[in-house]
Each structure stands twice: as structure tokens, then as C-alpha cells.
Amino acid sequence: MVARNEPEPCREQDWGLFEITKRDGAARIGRLHSKHGPITTPMLLPVINPNIRTIEPREMWEKYGIEALITNSYVIWKHEDLRTQALSEGIHSLLDFPGAVVTDSGTFQSYVYGDVEVGPEEIVAFQRDMGVDIGTMLDVFGRPDMTREELEGAVEETANRAKPSLSVAGSEMLLNGPIQGGTHADLRTRSSLLMGSSESEGRGFAVHPIGGIVPLMEQQRYRELFEILLASKSSLPPDRPVHFFGCGHPLLFPMAIALGVDMFDSAAYAIFARDDRLLTPEGTVKLGDIQEWPFHSHALFGITPQIVREMEKDERSIILAKHNLEVTQAELARCREAIRNGTIWELAEKRSHASPYLREAFVWLQEQLDDPDDGPVGDSVLQIIASTNPLRRGGEGLGEEIDFRPHILHIQALLATRWRVPGSWWDSTSGPPERVLLIEGAPPPWRISALGPVIEQLAEEPRTVVMISTPIGLIPFSLEDLSPWCHLTGPDGIWDPIFDDLEVIEALDEFGLSKTPLVRIIPREEAEEHPEAAGVREWLDRCSVVDKLALLCAINPSDGCKITDEMTSRRSRTDRVVNVNSGGKHILSPRLTDGGISLTTHGASVANELNSSPIPEFGSSEEGSDFPGIPRVCIIDDAIPFVGNGRNVMHGYISGADSHLTPGQPCIVVDSNGALVAHGTPITTHLEMSFLRKGVAVKVREGAMKQDQ
Numbered sequence: 060m061v062a063r064n065e066p067e068p069c070r071e072q073d074w075g076l077f078e079i080t081k082r083d084g085a086a087r088i089g090r091l092h093s094k095h096g097p098i099t100t101p102m103l104l105p106v107i108n109p110n111i112r113t114i115e116p117r118e119m120w121e122k123y124g125i126e127a128l129i130t131n132s133y134v135i136w137k138h139e140d141l142r143t144q145a146l147s148e149g150i151h152s153l154l155d156f157p158g159a160v161v162t163d164s165g166t167f168q169s170y171v172y173g174d175v176e177v178g179p180e181e182i183v184a185f186q187r188d189m190g191v192d193i194g195t196m197l198d199v200f201g202r203p204d205m206t207r208e209e210l211e212g213a214v215e216e217t218a219n220r221a222k223p224s225l226s227v228a229g230s231e232m233l234l235n236g237p238i239q240g241g242t243h244a245d246l247r248t249r250s251s252l253l254m255g256s257s258e259s260e261g262r263g264f265a266v267h268p269i270g271g272i273v274p275l276m277e278q279q280r281y282r283e284l285f286e287i288l289l290a291s292k293s294s295l296p297p298d299r300p301v302h303f304f305g306c307g308h309p310l311l312f313p314m315a316i317a318l319g320v321d322m323f324d325s326a327a328y329a330i331f332a333r334d335d336r337l338l339t340p341e342g343t344v345k346l347g348d349i350q351e352w353p354f355h356s357h358a359l360f361g362i363t364p365q366i367v368r369e370m371e372k373d374e375r376s377i378i379l380a381k382h383n384l385e386v387t388q389a390e391l392a393r394c395r396e397a398i399r400n401g402t403i404w405e406l407a408e409k410r411s412h413a414s415p416y417l418r419e420a421f422v423w424l425q426e427q428l429d430d431p432d433d434g435p436v437g438d439s440v441l442q443i444i445a446s447t448n449p450l451r452r453g454g455e456g457l458g459e460e461i462d463f464r465p466h467i468l469h470i471q472a473l474l475a476t477r478w479r480v481p482g483s484w485w486d487s488t489s490g491p492p493e494r495v496l497l498i499e500g501a502p503p504p505w506r507i508s509a510l511g512p513v514i515e516q517l518a519e520e521p522r523t524v525v526m527i528s529t530p531i532g533l534i535p536f537s538l539e540d541l542s543p544w545c546h547l548t549g550p551d552g553i554w555d556p557i558f559d560d561l562e563v564i565e566a567l568d569e570f571g572l573s574k575t576p577l578v579r580i581i582p583r584e585e586a587e588e589h590p591e592a593a594g595v596r597e598w599l600d601r602c603s604v605v606d607k608l609a610l611l612c613a614i615n616p617s618d619g620c621k622i623t624d625e626m627t628s629r630r631s632r633t634d635r636v637v638n639v640n641s642g643g644k645h646i647l648s649p650r651l652t653d654g655g656i657s658l659t660t661h662g663a664s665v666a667n668e669l670n671s672s673p674i675p676e677f678g679s680s681e682e683g684s685d686f687p688g689i690p691r692v693c694i695i696d697d698a699i700p701f702v703g704n705g706r707n708v709m710h711g712y713i714s715g716a717d718s719h720l721t722p723g724q725p726c727i728v729v730d731s732n733g734a735l736v737a738h739g740t741p742i743t744t745h746l747e748m749s750f751l752r753k754g755v756a757v758k759v760r761e762g763a764m765k766q767d768q
Contacts, residue, residue, distance in 0.1 A: 066096025078754025084447035085319035106326035116156035133165030196224035225259035236264030244290035309390035332379035448723030485598030541654035663738035675715035690720035703764030708757035
């Protein structure tokens, strides 16, 4: 075993700051900066009992990649020898752990035993004095079986203790600010508002644990568990990690992370091991019930369940605990990879089938996504959809639940609100459409399987709106190469005609086309080259660019027509448009991976000139519109020379951002006068940009000043 290097302490100015490096909707990979190194999230804080160390903390650091752990300050405080050593040598020496140390305060002990013998300020001071990285204030545990009046009292008393606790922690220790409120969504929201706004000398909480959830997990009341998470998230500052206090079973990780949890903690890896139980991503397995390992690990490699059963209890507990910790770490790594490749929701969907109680919760979440409630839970659900990049690379596996995936809901919503019938036709005529042509039974790429019949039909009647039937709804032919529609995977039969006349009419009604005459065709063979093919194809290419600018950049189709005036294009060897020019200048390039668009600096400049909305400024209100213009991020003067030369936009240097900005889709960077500085892709939402002070906000594609040099 090769020992890991000791952690590098953060810079003084970064202490306590959280940055987001990757996201998929509410799920995010981040870094919390502590005095004992950065903590990468989503992550687990293994619980260490200072009296019973099933796995030594040093081994956790060196072998299992644990960057931070959690222990109980109240247990140490009550034990005279431990208290003396912790105060004289420090908590890191006591535990022999070089990474970040988080401590609980005794709140859970008050839940179990009814009370604790230490005061709120005294326990925070004790945590501070033994050198804890992230301490926890002594909050009031809100049990689900409490009356509403009792839970209101728990919320208010916890909030009353917040400022004094922050004052005691001072500038030497980061502090957890737990959220209470039982199963009442409105109380969780109030607790989030109170704790999120609590400050002492300009410093607030670093992390917000969702407290009082252990009884819900013990009773497998997962629907209520995730409901209070969504309610809490709706009002918490987005620049602080959210900690699911007491949750550590890998079964719950994907769904919790998909909804925005950043940190977990649990002693389950050790407790379950002492009870001869193994953790798996799909539930818990009893050692006595198996003949072979259902999940492999380094700890169990080369030995059989029977061999482990024959071990002495202490030896057996240690080897099972190591397996449980390995499985836990592996599932968290799987979740982080899913965030990176945009499949965290599909992973949660898969894991939901492992438990009927978890499945109930997931079905409820799907119902919320389909029809969000009014209130804090609905607000969080809408934020999840809006913050999810609607496009994905690679295949999109077709399944019964595909319609509920947040990125699918997002692109469908953009299609419903931003797509418009063409304002003019390929033969230069204008006016309403004469008919709708529905292409059915043809698989993608439709530019190959259906282009000939489309050209033939358009040549016959120029004022034709061409739509394509897909297993997840109708789309305009102009979006034929846009993810996810063109990337659906499944048996050949998924492309068979599946809609009856009534369903088609209902679908067309969403586009305002239900009363337009309908023609349905199934392309069987490629049509012969038509004399008007060149003119029709140029019009189709232009429609594609205009429609993508509308959907992905919120540019009004009439402005899209101005941007594409005198449009020409260059095609790849596979007949895909790769460069789009207007007026002889390159303005954008359609991406071959997902059908999205990448602007050039000239294209960004043209789009910016057509944007007449006020320059975004944090704290100001925006008027609602389907087409507010290309999203803008406004930076302060000090950052302009760097960003203008191609450097990324960093948090802390932003004065405003448009609320319709979508992570992963194009945006432009402007100065306080609205002049173009750069263009690129945002990593965070406009709300996160208003809070975060660390990390990349916009990955710049090209600086406007760099092009001038």
C-alpha cells in the first residue's frame, strides 16, 4: 500500500468556500475548501467512534481515499481522557487522520437519550478548541412523531442558537447549520430561510445538514425523506453543500444526489458489519444467507462466505466493514461518473427498482416532475428541470420512464414554448401553412431516411410544415439531428407508427397545428432527385439554424432570420452541416455530437446586438418572455482584460446573469454597458452565480479581444 501525501491546506482566501466543477441538473460535483485539504463532493463522511475504531482513520485516508470523516464531539467531551488529549494534541492527532475532521454536537444523543449535559455555546467552543475543521451547532432534533407545535419550537430554538454558535466558532472553525422541521414542507422551508440567512460578523454556515431524518430512514419512509429534501433545497443558499445527516446506505445515494445532496455520513459500514450484514447498491445482504458474494471487493477477494462465517467475531466485523466501505466508496464514484456523463437520473431510476419503498418515492418524484405542486417542493422540481442541460451526447435508452427524465422534460418544454411555424417558405412566399406532413416509420438519421420524400412534398406544396413522429412525441424536421430525439436507442420496432389520428391531432394542437390539413407518410424508398432540391435544402438548413437559436439561445425567430440572412453552409462527408456563414462570415457551427450549436465570436456579437433587454444585474427583476434573447453574464471591470483574452469567467467577478441561462448551452459575456467581452458555456445557474465566490462560472470559448489581436 502506497501512502497518500498529506493534504495541502487551502489558501486563506478560499477557506470555507464551495465550488462546483460539474453538474447534471441538481446533482453536482464540487469542492469544499478546508484547512486540511479540499473535500470532493458528493462524498461520505464515515463515522468514527473514538472508542471503537473498526477501521483505523489513517487506513481510511491511505487505502480508501477518504478525504474527511466525522466523529462525535459530545462523546469526546464526556470522556475525560479523550477530552484532555483532544484539547492538548488536537482532534487530528487523537484520530491519527490527516484529512478534514467534521464533528457532530450531541443532537443525535439527545434524540436517543432525551437530553445532553452540555450547552450550545460550550459544545461549539469545545469543537473549535480541539481544531475541528467543520463543527456542528447543537440544534433541536425534530422527530416525525412530534406535534406541529413542538416542531415549530424546534425550528425556532435551533434558529435562536444559530448566531451565538457562529459567534463562538468565529474565524477558526467552519460550522454546520442543520435544517429541522419534521415532515412539514413549510417548516423545512422556514428553517432553511432562517439558517441560511444567519450570520455573525459577516460569516454564515458553511454546510447545511438536513437533520431529523434518521427515523424516516429507519422506517423506510423515503417519499417523505425526499419531499423534505426538496422543500429544504428550495430556500437554501446554493453556495453551501447540503448534507443528509445520518444517511449512508448506498441504495439511497443516486436519488439523493440527483436531488442535490452533496454530503452523507454514517456508521452503517461498521454497524452492519458487526451484525454480519453486507451493504450493496441494491440493498442489504445477510452473511448467513449467501454461498457466494453478490458484490465483489478487495476485502473479500479470494475468500468465501463460509470462510468469513468461521472467523472470530472481531476479525469478521473488520473484514465486512472494509467491504462495506469499499462498496460505499464505489457507489459514490459511480454517482460522480454519472454526473459527468449526464446519467445520474437514469442511475436513480435503475436503483429505485431495488426497494418497493424507494420505488414509491421515485414514482412520486416522477409525478412531481410531470406536474409540480405549488409551493417549495414544486419550486425545487422546476429548478431541477431548468438547470438540467437539455442535450446529451451518445444514445438515449428508450424505456417506459423516459418521459420523466429532467433533460427530456426540459427540451420538450423548450420545444413547446419556443418553436414557431416558419414565417416564410422556401419559394419566398409567406402566409399560414397549407398542410402538415407527418413522417412516420422512419428511423434516424432522418436527413437520410426521409429527406427525399420531404423535398418531394415541399416541392409540391411549399407551405408545408414537416413533422417527424418519434417514440417520445412529434418534432419539427428542422430539429432532426437534435438530441435526444435522434439518439433514441432500442429495438427496430420503436420506429413503427404508434400514434392514432386522435393522438396526432392532440400532439399537433400543442404546436397550434391541429386544424391544419394533415398528410401522413411512411418513407419506403429514396425519392428521385428533384429539380427544386437545392432550394428546398437551403431553406431547411436555415430553418434548422433559426429553430435551434430559438430553442437553445432564446433568440426570437424573427431575429434568427436576421442572423442567418444570406446564409451559406459547409457540409461534412456524412452530409451534416458543420459551418454556417452569414454575409460571408462564420457565425456558428452545429455540433455533430448532440445537434446543438457553438457560436463564433462574430455570431455572438450579432446575437448580442439584437438583444434589447436590460443588462442583467443581480437583485433586479426581469420581465417574462419566451424570447428574452441570448443569455448574458455581466462581469465587473477588473475581469474584462482577462476574460476578453480568453480566460474563463470566475465566480466573484460577476455582477449579473440572465435568469434563463442554462448550464451547458451557449451564453455571452458582456461588460456593464452590454459590450461583448467573450462567449462560452455556463457551468452554473444564474442563482449560483449570484452566491458562489470560487470556481469557474463560464467556460469561455473565445474572448472578443483575443480575436482583435
